[in-house]
Amino acid sequence: MGTETFSFIVDGVEVAASSGQTLLEACDAAGVYIPRLCHHPDLPPSGTCRVCTCKVNGRNVAACVTPAAARMVVENETPALTADRRALIEMLFVEGNHPCPYCVASGDCELQALGYRLGMTAPTQPYQWPGLKIDATHPDIYLDRDRCILCARCIEASRMQDGKTVFGFEGRGIAMRLSLDGDGKLGDSQMAAVDKAAHVCPVACIVIKRDSYRVPNGERRFDKTPIGSEIEARRGHPRR
Amino acid sequence: MFAIQTHDPAATGPSVHDVVVRFGADRDRLMDIVIEVQHRFGYVSDDAVREIADTLGIHAVEVNETVTFYAFLDRKPQGRNRIRLSKTPVAFTKGATAVAEAFERALGVAMGETTADGAFTLEWTSDIGWADQEPAALVNGSVVTELTPADVAPMIAGLRRAPAERGPPNSRARSSLVQAGPLLLGLHAPAAGLRAALALTPEAVIEAITASKLRGRGGAGFPTGMKWRLTRKALGKDHYIACNADEGEPGTFKDRVLLAEFPDLVFDGITIAGYALGARLGLLYLRGEYAYLWDHLQRGLAARRAEGLLGVGVCGKTGFDFDIRIQLGAGAYICGEESSLLESLEGKRGSPRDRPPFPTERGYLGQPTAIDNVETLVCAARIMEEGTAWFAGFGTKESTGTKLVCVSGDCERPGVYEIPFGITINELLDLVGAPDAQYVQFSGPSGQAVAPKDFGRRIAYEDLSTGGSTMIFGPHRDVLETALQFTDFFVDESCGWCAPCRVGTTLLKQGMEKIVAGRATLADVNATEALASTVARMSRCGLGQTAPNPILTTMRSFPELYEARLSSAAFEPLVTLDEALREAVEIRGDAPAKADA
Numbered sequence: 100m101g102t103e104t105f106s107f108i109v110d111g112v113e114v115a116a117s118s119g120q121t122l123l124e125a126c127d128a129a130g131v132y133i134p135r136l137c138h139h140p141d142l143p144p145s146g147t148c149r150v151c152t153c154k155v156n157g158r159n160v161a162a163c164v165t166p167a168a169a170r171m172v173v174e175n176e177t178p179a180l181t182a183d184r185r186a187l188i189e190m191l192f193v194e195g196n197h198p199c200p201y202c203v204a205s206g207d208c209e210l211q212a213l214g215y216r217l218g219m220t221a222p223t224q225p226y227q228w229p230g231l232k233i234d235a236t237h238p239d240i241y242l243d244r245d246r247c248i249l250c251a252r253c254i255e256a257s258r259m260q261d262g263k264t265v266f267g268f269e270g271r272g273i274a275m276r277l278s279l280d281g282d283g284k285l286g287d288s289q290m291a292a293v294d295k296a297a298h299v300c301p302v303a304c305i306v307i308k309r310d311s312y313r314v315p316n317g318e319r320r321f322d323k324t325p326i327g328s329e330i331e332a333r334r335g336h337p338r339r
Numbered sequence: 340m341f342a343i344q345t346h347d348p349a350a351t352g353p354s355v356h357d358v359v360v361r362f363g364a365d366r367d368r369l370m371d372i373v374i375e376v377q378h379r380f381g382y383v384s385d386d387a388v389r390e391i392a393d394t395l396g397i398h399a400v401e402v403n404e405t406v407t408f409y410a411f412l413d414r415k416p417q418g419r420n421r422i423r424l425s426k427t428p429v430a431f432t433k434g435a436t437a438v439a440e441a442f443e444r445a446l447g448v449a450m451g452e453t454t455a456d457g458a459f460t461l462e463w464t465s466d467i468g469w470a471d472q473e474p475a476a477l478v479n480g481s482v483v484t485e486l487t488p489a490d491v492a493p494m495i496a497g498l499r500r501a502p503a504e505r506g507p508p509n510s511r512a513r514s515s516l517v518q519a520g521p522l523l524l525g526l527h528a529p530a531a532g533l534r535a536a537l538a539l540t541p542e543a544v545i546e547a548i549t550a551s552k553l554r555g556r557g558g559a560g561f562p563t564g565m566k567w568r569l570t571r572k573a574l575g576k577d578h579y580i581a582c583n584a585d586e587g588e589p590g591t592f593k594d595r596v597l598l599a600e601f602p603d604l605v606f607d608g609i610t611i612a613g614y615a616l617g618a619r620l621g622l623l624y625l626r627g628e629y630a631y632l633w634d635h636l637q638r639g640l641a642a643r644r645a646e647g648l649l650g651v652g653v654c655g656k657t658g659f660d661f662d663i664r665i666q667l668g669a670g671a672y673i674c675g676e677e678s679s680l681l682e683s684l685e686g687k688r689g690s691p692r693d694r695p696p697f698p699t700e701r702g703y704l705g706q707p708t709a710i711d712n713v714e715t716l717v718c719a720a721r722i723m724e725e726g727t728a729w730f731a732g733f734g735t736k737e738s739t740g741t742k743l744v745c746v747s748g749d750c751e752r753p754g755v756y757e758i759p760f761g762i763t764i765n766e767l768l769d770l771v772g773a774p775d776a777q778y779v780q781f782s783g784p785s786g787q788a789v790a791p792k793d794f795g796r797r798i799a800y801e802d803l804s805t806g807g808s809t810m811i812f813g814p815h816r817d818v819l820e821t822a823l824q825f826t827d828f829f830v831d832e833s834c835g836w837c838a839p840c841r842v843g844t845t846l847l848k849q850g851m852e853k854i855v856a857g858r859a860t861l862a863d864v865n866a867t868e869a870l871a872s873t874v875a876r877m878s879r880c881g882l883g884q885t886a887p888n889p890i891l892t893t894m895r896s897f898p899e900l901y902e903a904r905l906s907s908a909a910f911e912p913l914v915t916l917d918e919a920l921r922e923a924v925e926i927r928g929d930a931p932a933k934a935d936a
Contacts, residue, residue, distance in 0.1 A: 134451075145835055146693050146837070146879060147837055147838065148837070148838050148877070149837050149838060149839055149877045149879060152876075152877050159876050159877065161879070164693040166695065182873075183873045183876055183877050186869075186870065186873040186877075187839055187873070187877060188840055190838055190839065190842035190843060190846065191838055193842070193846075194838075194841075194842045212435065223866065224846050224870070225846070225849060225913045225914070227845070229672070249835070249838075249841070250836070264398040264399070264400060264401065267398075267399065267401060267404045268404050268688065268835070269398035269403055269404065269407045270407050270408070270835070271407070271408050271671075271688070271831040271833070271834050271835045272830060272832070272834065272835045272841060272844070272845075273830065273832065273833070273835070273841055273842065273844070273845045274835070275835030275836075275841060277398060278400055278403060278407075280398045280399055280400035281399060281400075308357075310608065339567060
């Protein structure tokens, strides 16, 4: 099967792409950063967070699940989209408990990093205080569901890459939760600290024990450069 | 399938296994499996989840995902009798609150609770499809309508003697069909449309449907002929026609009328579509609220098989083998969204799929699938029977034919009306006897609040498009309170998959509560409007995209009502002091002294 190459326009800039790429993948390769949260490059996109929503030919679509197509006209970093994306980040902040100043993930947290990048100061919406229990039954991993943003990364990773299906969703709507296979305790599951599922959480819901402050605050991924910088650094360089 | 509910958890082991085996130990039939287990044991226990998972060769967490998604499936034991009251604004205007209170008093439990003896679970449920005869309820799956507080004691006494089987609606329920038109009158020989279609080539059937300009009756209005053509030409091992009988939009009940009173027209339509698409199987997705139609529909299918209208060589047409399977749902509005419906058909949570690919290319089991509304398929059957010109002779240029509208609320003659496209809201209000409507919630909560200044607008795809729900609210109704109730509906029915809808609907409800309570400042109202717009723009599927409509369209139609509720304060906290202190007061056992006391 031959790969077709073509181009499209994002915020006035021409982006080269090849067939089979999603809008997000094509932009990543071209060094154009589209803010995203649930997407993980090693996992199939699930489209749960909608942060990567762009306006394509006048219609809002999630870039992670939209195939790149020739001649499409894409709006990405417009004030309107940035405001909507910021509102989504706020929603996730108030849905759970995210006390950045004392959270183990601070500086490594993609939710926090997007809050900074998109210009959120403090959430304007009311906190929902989920009050869920921490699961510390596993010797090497703990689960803090109050931090969970239901991105589905761990579900996909456990199912597709670890071949274990430790995680799933439970309930629906605002009562939807991350649930566990078997008796519902992480310690009773097949989960291991080396699993892919233990290393894809964008926040501090799935945390490896005794490992949290190996890299001190101030020296973490997003402490020095904003989220997306590594993608934007590709801009101007030849692809691959 | 539906015997009296029994509770015998001891029998769980082998019986659950048998249920799974009866459905071919097929993971795609998980909905049937868990519905049957729920029905026989009253809930899906941990043991049952494990047993189902083991027999299917999947993980327990996957079974749990499906079971916990649906409102009519339980993971914990519930009362032997289930009383589910329809929670809709129309029901409230007809006295549902007093009925609920009568149940609470009679049973000694609050809504959502189970009696200590395990005899009754009392709860609210989303609209059950009887908006013309509210307050209505599902009692062990059977429908009771036009309830009053006086009905409660005798009903409970009767249920204590013998739990009602799931059966036809109670004697008080009357046909909802008030005015039939050309679509439903003058029917000739049985299966006349089907026979006419089979005399043509499949391509010619699609051409006829295209020429009739038939558009989807669910409200979106996609051209049916084009959908069938796309599905037919898409490559796949199999092709499917799915009939969407999951009419969950509050205020809609036309498909129930069609299924109850014109099932053969529905089956004709499905079979015609099957022939046109090159399908061998049609699927009818029946909402769980209509489970009492199960036996009636199965009898209809059995009769058709006996008459050669289904099976090998339908109507003697060599090479056209076709049958219809009914898939029962289990209480989830979202499954009316076509990609969620497909997920549910495959035994999964009813969360929508991202498109592309569209169902016409990759639908049920990844194969090309056309999903059509019940009414659309009835139209197709009648078009094949009476001809394209006959159909296009009704309605307007872009909206051919007639439309079934479901009228409820403050009017003299609620029910289903078959109207030609193109009539105005005013004409409809005259027809149903609603001279003093304050507004019409048009096409359900996902549609729009239409104010009197727009009553001259036409019901047609060119102007006001509708799935049929038409809820009328009289001059004494509280528009904002109603908008809040509709917003609450979307909180209950959001699937939870995408953040804007999952979190946004709850935040919108909280914002609207503050507005209705008269505690919102202008800044609060503006913030709620902005949030509503974000939810509409960023949500993944039609549910989230339209969930803010009750708020946004009442803001547009009735800005003065919002203005009248504004707080004059510069700032009103979302949480009142009393609310903030509630937990502390409970712990301490006394409230702090008030400064002004």
